[in-house]
Ligand code: HEM
């Protein structure tokens with residue numbers, strides 16, 4: 001899990017081959033977040049700001065244990081809080097560490113028009129390259145999790161990097177390192193899946209959470225950040241985690257069939273006009289006059305022939 | 315009822331006044347810029363176009379402003395020309411004979427006024443696309459201000475904007491083809507402003523009659 005995992009395997013709006021694509025099989029990394037043992041202490045929020053050197057912004061107090069309503073361009077890691085009343089009347093404090101999910105099939109990357117502004121490394125990390133970002137915000141539209149955030153000063157978009165700089169050096173992300181309860185895990189995707197399933201089984205069998213399960217949504221090809229939920233049938237309870245996230249249909253159409261139909265129509269139109277010109281040429285005066293003269297001459301000839309015919313066979 | 319002020323020496327007829335020509339070129343210049351920078355973001359294979367125009371960041375910044383310029387030019391065109399762009403009884407006949415028009419058999423076409431029905435359609439097409447492009451373009455301009463629960467607006471904009479752009483690019487290609495390549499003499503009308511008497515008689519006979527009236531001595 002070091003330098004060689006930082007090969008680029010996908011790249012936004014890139015014409016041609018991707019350097020590093022499929023050159024080597026490596027571990028896909030994943031974060032595993034156990035919401036059942038998160039105490040909402042925000043150590044991960046602070047560690048994220050510290051490591052990534054993000055300028056501090058104002059917090060918003062709304063009588064809950066949540067730092068602000070949603071992530072910001074300079075606040076990539078946010079514990080979402082929900083006080084949930086269960087059917088038996090008992091209360092549950094649900095904490096979910098929200099950040100970029102590092103989708104295997106990232107909507108931001110599909111939507112981005114700028115060559116190399118969003119890349120995915122062989123280890124699965126989806127990373128924004130602000131030097132190439134044009135600030136169009138297409139990524140905001142492509143993301144099913146509302147993660148990329150625009151900075152009006154730099155006119156670029158920012159989000160969690162899964163600490164690609166640390167992972168590339170064989171370290172775990174800063175949030176993982178800071179977590180005091182051990183609810184955050186980091187490792188290869190396969191190992192994390194294993195661990196997650198074990199914990200979910202434990203929750204179902206021994207802790208009376210019959211619906212406990214793992215969140216690794218297939219609609220986006222699985223994610224580089226997985227959750228263990230007390231109730232995997234209702235992910236929405238955890239700060240609006242979408243049940244079946246997908247790249248929005250409109251974005252898929254836009255970047256898929258519409259693009260191809262549009263390109264074919266434009267090229268076809270150019271070729272069509274060119275062929276029309278070859279066949280008919282300009283609407284030139286002479287052409288038409290000549291055609292009129294020929295028609296006249298033909299008419300005259302026909303008339304003469306008819307007269308001649310009548311003369312010969314009266 | 316003639317319009318003698320449009321008759322120029324050497325058998326020329328004034329078709330576009332200076333303010334009409336200027337508006338045309340403001341619209342054309344902004345459109346070409348919008349089309350080329352827009353296509354740069356449309357396809358990775360055309361991304362180099364953004365570099366030609368000073369880099370992708372600058373293209374992204376200026377594209378929406380050029381869009382406003384384009385929209386104002388089209389609005390001004392609407393104010394100047396829309397009255398002449400409504401279809402007349404005659405237009406149905408013209409569309410029925412469109413095949414002759416495409417085969418350059420213009421003498422078989424019913425006579426038309428200042429604008430033929432194809433030109434009218436082009437005009438309305440650009441007005442329609444201009445409105446769609448402005449509405450969807452504003453949404454694309456400020457995606458960060460569209461709250462999460464109104465994201466449908468963004469989803470609509472990424473379909474409507476390129477869709478309307480493609481439609482207008484199609485109109486644009488036909489427009490260039492007709493006015494530069496097919497109808498020789500038309501291009502000069504938006505540069506110098508005038509056309510020849512022959513051009514007027516041939517492509518816009520009713521307009522020609524309106525201009526010269528029943529005058530027995532047409533312009534020489
Ligand atoms: C009328 C006002 C207009 C506004 C406010 C506007 C705004 C925008 C914005 C904000 C974008 C996103 C990328 C960027 O910022 O550069 C965009 C993309 C684009 N625009 Fe416009 N635009 C306008 C008119 C036009 C026109 C007249 C065309 C003509 C062809 C055009 C073609 C495009 C294309 C092809 C794209 C890329 C779409 C894609 O990525 O699939 N726009 N426009």
Ligand code: SF4
Nearest residue numbers: 112133134136137139
């Ligand atoms: S704003 Fe997002 S979609 Fe646009 S260039 Fe930057 S990273 Fe790509």
